[in-house]
Amino acid sequence: MKSIRELVKQNPFIGWVVFFVTIVIVFLLGLLASSIIERRAEAEFVYTPQVEYEQWEPRNEIWGKNFPREYNTYMQTSDTTFRSKYNGAHKIDMLALAPEMVVLWAGYPFSMEYNQARGHYYAVTDVQNILRTGSPMKPDDPSMPGTCWACKSPDVPRMMNSMGIEGFYKAKWSALGSEIANPIGCADCHDAKTMNLQISRPALVEAFQRQGIDVKKATHQEMRSLVCAQCHVEYYFKGDGKYLTFPWDKGFTAENMEEYYDSYNFSDWKHSLSRTPMIKAQHPDYELFRMGVHYDRGVACADCHMPYKSEGGVKFTDHHIQSPLNNVANTCQVCHREETQKLIANVFQRQDKVFENRRQLESILAKAHIEAKFAWDKGATEKQMESSLKLIRAAQWRWDFSAAGHGSSFHAPLEVSRIIGAGIQKSSEARLEIARVLAKLGFNDEVSMPDISTKDKAQKYIGLDMDKLYKEKKEFIKEIIPKWKSEAKEREAKYDVKNY
Numbered sequence: 001m002k003s004i005r006e007l008v009k010q011n012p013f014i015g016w017v018v019f020f021v022t023i024v025i026v027f028l029l030g031l032l033a034s035s036i037i038e039r040r041a042e043a044e045f046v047y048t049p050q051v052e053y054e055q056w057e058p059r060n061e062i063w064g065k066n067f068p069r070e071y072n073t074y075m076q077t078s079d080t081t082f083r084s085k086y087n088g089a090h091k092i093d094m095l096a097l098a099p100e101m102v103v104l105w106a107g108y109p110f111s112m113e114y115n116q117a118r119g120h121y122y123a124v125t126d127v128q129n130i131l132r133t134g135s136p137m138k139p140d141d142p143s144m145p146g147t148c149w150a151c152k153s154p155d156v157p158r159m160m161n162s163m164g165i166e167g168f169y170k171a172k173w174s175a176l177g178s179e180i181a182n183p184i185g186c187a188d189c190h191d192a193k194t195m196n197l198q199i200s201r202p203a204l205v206e207a208f209q210r211q212g213i214d215v216k217k218a219t220h221q222e223m224r225s226l227v228c229a230q231c232h233v234e235y236y237f238k239g240d241g242k243y244l245t246f247p248w249d250k251g252f253t254a255e256n257m258e259e260y261y262d263s264y265n266f267s268d269w270k271h272s273l274s275r276t277p278m279i280k281a282q283h284p285d286y287e288l289f290r291m292g293v294h295y296d297r298g299v300a301c302a303d304c305h306m307p308y309k310s311e312g313g314v315k316f317t318d319h320h321i322q323s324p325l326n327n328v329a330n331t332c333q334v335c336h337r338e339e340t341q342k343l344i345a346n347v348f349q350r351q352d353k354v355f356e357n358r359r360q361l362e363s364i365l366a367k368a369h370i371e372a373k374f375a376w377d378k379g380a381t382e383k384q385m386e387s388s389l390k391l392i393r394a395a396q397w398r399w400d401f402s403a404a405g406h407g408s409s410f411h412a413p414l415e416v417s418r419i420i421g422a423g424i425q426k427s428s429e430a431r432l433e434i435a436r437v438l439a440k441l442g443f444n445d446e447v448s449m450p451d452i453s454t455k456d457k458a459q460k461y462i463g464l465d466m467d468k469l470y471k472e473k474k475e476f477i478k479e480i481i482p483k484w485k486s487e488a489k490e491r492e493a494k495y496d497v498k499n500y
């Protein structure tokens, strides 16, 4: 074959053809690129409003009339089929998987029922149905505080606006039953006028304020994590007003928060076996995520849990918040070149390793509580028990801090391993101290352990009457929940929504 140069020498016309064809191709490529960029911009700005509503509009389906793509993908959080090795969209009975947890939470409602999370769609249903919220049948019955609704619904900012923040937290959980009707949704994360991301929960704004940070000045990429940090964080109910508070004043690590709680002498409950004043860790997803390499590189929660999606040439944000392992192509593989199976294996390896140590810590801690009870029964004094109880408190705080966030062993594997390591050391030391106390009291034999090999056996051991609790809850779900639902429907029918 002849080279182009020779061809052009023979016939100069071919040179001109090559020249013009190149110009046309470059022009077409330019058009394509500019249309892609425009489409991207369109995805963010163009929509035809169908209805007009207030910021406090809690119903996702009303917002969904204007933003059908986001709404339809949001509704997919109702799909419970996906399962990964440790997580997924289905409910997992955590107490059945690790019955030691029942002993660790003796005297606290978590020992009754604790499940791994489902999708946002179920937030209101699940908090109504769980044994932990009890079965308040009448207005005067004891009930959890309103604070328990705080991370469940866009009805929360609506009610805080109408009854005041303090009033909301202080109210009874049961008194707000007919007001909190819609699961986590649009008004939790978006401004109704501009659709910009916004913080609707005062606790997050206040926690940053106390650190001297104005969260309103956060960058767009930071907001793609901060909207999640409204709920996926460690928190406690402060004082008699049950004021929702994030314990971040001294920093974000397990030790920083422990120091904060210790400085108040704070405890969530007194352990019914060991009599330790305990702290219950919630789910420090955001705080632990900050300790991982992805946060360090500026990756946001939304990059993995709310990836971009294309439909008919329109790019938008997939609102099906779920395990990224169900969608590796649009999440991890936007940044990583490895095969799907390899990336999933990377996640499982980290989870397996953390899980191994976590289970060990659970077993040591359960023994420590049981041995402490034995020491009390044999007449140990407060003074003799003081240092063991301090160690148990510190060790269990570390266990809970690591175990309660179901993504943490991937989000920050090294930090979680470090915390669990310290927990193993402290709980082992506690057992040693208790053994010393027992020796002083004249007991040198090993304390015999009860059979806590299943959830039922463990619950029986700590003295829970599960049949009674289930029966009461069944009654509550049958009698009270339908009432709450119909009252909510009646109220919502009167909301002001303009059709265009």
Ligand code: HEC
Pocket: 043, 044, 060, 063, 064, 067, 070, 071, 074, 184, 185, 186, 187, 188, 189, 190, 195, 197, 223, 224, 227, 228, 302, 306, 315, 316, 317, 318, 319
């Ligand atoms: C948990 C927080 C959260 C909830 C709940 C939520 N969104 Fe979003 N939304 C986001 C994030 C994060 C983005 C991406 C914003 C960005 O990067 O600009 C987004 C983007 C959007 C956009 C901009 C276009 C796009 O798709 O990127 C629209 C419109 C939108 N959401 C509508 C909705 C609607 C409607 C609902 C309720 C059905 C909803 N959102 C619920 C967090 C949320």
Ligand code: HEC
Pocket: 087, 088, 089, 090, 116, 117, 118, 119, 120, 121, 122, 123, 124, 126, 127, 150, 151, 152, 153, 184, 188, 189, 224, 227, 228, 229, 230, 231, 232, 301, 302, 305, 306, 321, 322, 323
């Ligand atoms: C208003 C509070 C709130 C906000 C805001 C929120 N979440 Fe959640 N999230 C929850 C609750 C509550 C659950 C558990 C729901 C259940 O089990 O019924 C949950 C569950 C989840 C799950 C488990 C779902 C599954 O299929 O396994 C993931 C993942 C998750 N959230 C990620 C996020 C991310 C990422 C953001 C920010 C873009 C976010 N959440 C914002 C409260 C919130």
Ligand code: HEC
Pocket: 293, 294, 297, 299, 303, 304, 324, 325, 331, 332, 333, 334, 335, 336, 343, 344, 346, 347, 413
């Ligand atoms: C927005 C980009 C982005 C996304 C999305 C992303 N990563 Fe990464 N990932 C990074 C960066 C950046 C690093 C740091 C590595 C570096 O800088 O060389 C990293 C590091 C890692 C590491 C090594 C860090 C460690 O734990 O030791 C693993 C494993 C990893 N990513 C897996 C995943 C998986 C699995 C997903 C999906 C669930 C994912 N990544 C999603 C950007 C991303």
Ligand code: HEC
Pocket: 084, 085, 086, 087, 088, 089, 116, 117, 225, 228, 229, 232, 285, 286, 287, 289, 294, 299, 300, 301, 302, 303, 304, 305, 322, 323, 324, 325, 347, 405, 406, 407, 408, 410, 411
């Ligand atoms: C680099 C990707 C990546 C980022 C960024 C990320 N996550 Fe995750 N997340 C994962 C992976 C992978 C899992 C484990 C999923 C599994 O085991 O199925 C996970 C698990 C979770 C879970 C438990 C899921 C379940 O099925 O119950 C929650 C909740 C969660 N993440 C919330 C967050 C929040 C909040 C942020 C930001 C503060 C965040 N994630 C940032 C990758 C990410």
